[in-house]
Amino acid sequence: MKISDEQVWNTCGYVRLSREDGDKEESNSVTGQKDLIRDYMARHPELRECGMKVDDGYTGSNFDRPAFREMMAEVKAGKINCIVVKDLSRFGRDHLGVGEYLEQLFPFLGVRFIAINDNYDSLHSNVESDELVIPFKNLINEAYCRDTSVKTRSQLEIKRQRGDFIGSFAVFGYRKDPENRHRLLVDEYAAGVVRDMFKWKLEGISAGDIADRLTAAGIPTPMDYKRSQGMRYSTSFRLKEESVWDAGMVLRILKNPVYIGVLEQGRVTTPSYRVKRLVVKPREEWAVVENCHEPVIDRYDFESVQKVLALDTRTSVSGKAVELFSGMVYCGECGGAMIRKTVPTAKKKYVYYVCAAHKNEKRCFSHSMRVETLDEIVLDALRRYIQDVIDLSDLLELTDTAQLQQAGMRKLQGRLEKKREEIDRNQALLRSLYESLADGVINRDEYQDLKKTYSRRRAEAEEQAEAIQEEMSREMGNFSEGRGWMEQFRKHQNIDALDRTIIVSLIERILIFRDRRVEIVYRWHDEFHWQMDLLRQAQGTLPGREAV
Template sequence: MPTVTVIQPTISEEQNTKIRCAAYCRVSSDSEDQLNSFMAQMRYYSQVFDNSETEELIDIYADEGITGTREDKRDEFQRLMKDCRKGKIDRIYTKSISRFARNTRDCLKNVRELKSLGITIYFEKENIDTANMTDEMMITIMGGLAQEESTSISQNLRWGIKKRMENGTIKMCTPVFGYELVDGNLILKSDEAEIVRQIFDWYLNGYGLAAIAQMLNALKIERFGRTSHWTASTVGVMLRNEKYIGDQLFQKKYTTDTLPFRQVVNKGERDQYYYSDRHKPIISRDDFDKVQNILAEHKKSFKGLKQDHIFAKKIYCGECGSTFKFKCRKNKNYWVCRLHDAESDKCSNKQILEANAISAFIMLCNKLWYNYKQILLPCQAALQDLKLKKFSGKTQVMDIHKEIAKLREQAHVLARLKTKGFLDEAKYLEQTTELTAKINKLQTELKKLTRSDDEDEMLEQIEMLIDFFEKRENIMIDFDESAFENIVEKIVVIDQHELEFHLIGGLKFKEKI
């Protein structure tokens, strides 16, 4: 018979830690009533756990004044899911399914992921607890109703807009340069109209889009009453705009029918409505047609250029911060700063040869391949040590959330007092300015505290880099597009002779060209 030794428990049941809870709340607009609702939810969840013996509130995640139809627009919801994946939360409380998600797919996807992580959700309005597996059918039904409600409202609004487009009663929402908006109608502005005529005249006389933008910037031409930076693309849009001949084309873009709603360019999927002679023209139809023909010819000549180049939107100017754009001259590919190309006096950073950028990347990869153990492994070790240190600011984060909610409530009270005449303008401005300053300071502090959670993501990316170089058997000879796309976040052009590569994991390396 074997000898059996009983190992007594070292932690009693009374010492078990409380269930770590989080609250998620959201309001769908930034009106005063909704702001009041937002603060009420913050107060409610802050107080409900104060005297609980079994549960403790870890954090409140609150998205304020934004759309609920798209999950990627809810920053606080994304932070909640991120913290759940890190094992910081055991249970989530939320007012209703429609607050948590506005379409069935996202609702079920998130509920299932959270259940797989051992995290339960309680929907107060529907009295649904995901701890009970049979509730998934109820969640599907309620999530479908929430989605149907959101879709129905959107469809009703779009139906009304379509009818107004069909019967000619649709009104403009924003004016174009050269006009002002009066009761939804475009009324000509003589000073701006003269500039529009000059732009068309320049183009008909052989000036390019970039050259016209440069001249407008040199003349310090304002748009909509404020200083504006003119670009070649801005000029191009103006030259194609049918409003300058007195016509209007409606539904150039349309909103998709299903959640998440997105605006997409109408390429024939929806009806379009063209109104002729709707307002006073600035440009003659003859000149407008000539401009369209020239633009069409230029488009044909540039059709061969690569629009989806791997460097597109990856190269930035170290002087002005603008993105670099592609140019081809004498069968050689170049990248040039957009601001320098439009106004060379405002940015001195000149173009770089694409071949030089590729050579610099290959050289950097080979240096890291030889030395990654001396460079990347110490970074990995330092981040792992940082991760082991427990985040001590949990209660501090909660306190800041509560304080922000309290200050917002005070601002709301001041607004009501001013509206009712109990507070004069000067005193109102003085007190609201002070409250805003306090809120901004607290939000800055909150960002500093929550930013410490990013070390997990940084560590994962450092490990990806190490894995990339460990698996390489030889040095890189030819440009590897896949490697570039996977490990480079962006390139900053210091000058014509030096590039700074920003790799995943927050690492930066400079390389001569």
């Protein structure tokens, strides 16, 4: 298409602003760009304004912008044949893309392009100078965008690593500190809802039933609550004018460690400043910082809920909550799950736990136990174990801390020495392998297999030795910090009946053997025996009951 100097041009102004590209709002504001473009058109009467397209908040590193797409659609429809921008960087910062538009697409479509501050007008262009200057300016614009992207990523990573919250909106249960937008404060109303959700989950209520309770009670969803607080919050998940709670919302809250004061940020990234597709990062690359803000949920309760979520539990017949021991009972003979079996009779129903392996495949012994019997055994054993923990806690409080610390360090030192012996033993075996190969005792394939085995064992021993050394360093800090779990038992010292919360909070699993023996593995059982050994070393052998 031939371009004439005397024709009237149907002109569209194009405005773009993005702080992501490092644009300075005071100099590149939307209003400022519009005023500059209109002033230019007023001084050039052949330019007839036919629109003003604005992309506010869109990067120039690509052309996937709504207003830009609208403008190009009008160009192709023949409604626009001239585009005016403040400068080339407003049009785009991708030098290849900008070059393709200026050198190929616009000339083909007969479109005049004007960049005011760059003194570029395709109608009056100097071919020789423009072939050098314009691509160079586009390269500078792209380099500026790339440099800004690198700096922004680095600054955000520094903020994540020091525990600054960088999200646009605070998570449900918190609000941003008005004096420091990178710090979270507890929102008491929403935090109360979160506490109820964790409490109900510990009681055995399913995520779906929790969602139904919240909806029935008229509790606004996180999205609706943010909007009710005047926040301009939107999400692609919104389908209705007023959303309702669902199991997915509940599970996201129950699994989020932010409620114990932990910030997990930097989970996703983009491949580059040009490509805005989100990519999930490996967990080891996340920025995880402890004690960033006031917790809403006790850490022990949070860990108990994570344990419950990992269990294979089923809702009870009533549909209100899972059964008392659901997901907790295992066969002591084969290690498989024990399942509930109801045996109806003329007068009443009897409920038993039976080994699933025997019932389904006959791979284990035929043994069972009535639920009522198991309830009595567990309650009695738990009462005694709670008292053992309380007695141990009281004795530790009365014992000189220095003595306990010395006993703990001696025990750790003994473990460390054994690991070092294991490292030396595997190192010696590795040295002797080549001699065995040279003497013909082993062949090359055996040599390679044994070398891998001994190298792996040595590496594992080295990692374990390093972990013991780190534990020794922690022990030198505050020796009493590791006994907080004892309070979880103490607060249940007066139990007279079992409930789901007590079971999942204090018990790891329950084993039933064919001789009707019941073995209970309590939570923190390793810590209990560790503290007991320290006390024995510090004060001599202690008399006491043997816990189930």
